[in-house]
Amino acid sequence: MSSWLNSKFSIQNLSLLRMAIIITDECINCGACEPECPNNAIYENAVTWTFAQGTKLTEVELEDGTVFDATAPQEAVSEEFYYIVPDKCTECMGFHEEPQCAAVCPVDCCVPDPDFEESEEELLAKKAWLHAEVA
Numbered sequence: 001m002s003s004w005l006n007s008k009f010s011i012q013n014l015s016l017l018r019m020a021i022i023i024t025d026e027c028i029n030c031g032a033c034e035p036e037c038p039n040n041a042i043y044e045n046a047v048t049w050t051f052a053q054g055t056k057l058t059e060v061e062l063e064d065g066t067v068f069d070a071t072a073p074q075e076a077v078s079e080e081f082y083y084i085v086p087d088k089c090t091e092c093m094g095f096h097e098e099p100q101c102a103a104v105c106p107v108d109c110c111v112p113d114p115d116f117e118e119s120e121e122e123l124l125a126k127k128a129w130l131h132a133e134v135a
């Protein structure tokens with residue numbers, strides 16, 4: 001569950017439901033997707049990630065009210081394959097017509113993640129949050 005959405009937004013129309021993108025274990029670690037992401041949501045395997053990279057975030061508030069520095073390194077999601085941080089993936093909404101990672105992946109291993117279903121409204125709100133387009 002994305003903490004930043006808590007109580008601020010709600011799913012208004014389930015027909016608009018979309019998903020963050022996930023990289024499957026068919027990834028060949030070619031690195032083609034990483035520079036294409038407008039949110040810097042893609043990282044090489046075993047590399048730590050931060051909310052601040054590729055965004056305008058300076059701090060992040062968790063659901064319990066805890067606030068931490070957006071530059072704080074976070075544990076890699078995958079040790080074996082390139083990975084996507086769900087809280088930074090917007091399906092490229094607001095930037096491109098389609099997910100750019102999926103468009104360039106030579107083995108088609110960037111697919112919708114059923115564990116991170118989000119509405120179009122939520123994805124656009126996430127994009128605005130990442131890039132400081134809202135208060």
Ligand code: SF4
Nearest residue numbers: 037089091092099101
């Ligand atoms: S769908 Fe777009 S925002 Fe999400 S990881 Fe791929 S390139 Fe990044």
Ligand code: SF4
Nearest residue numbers: 027028030031033105
């Ligand atoms: S483009 Fe596809 S195969 Fe290459 S690193 Fe990204 S997800 Fe893996």
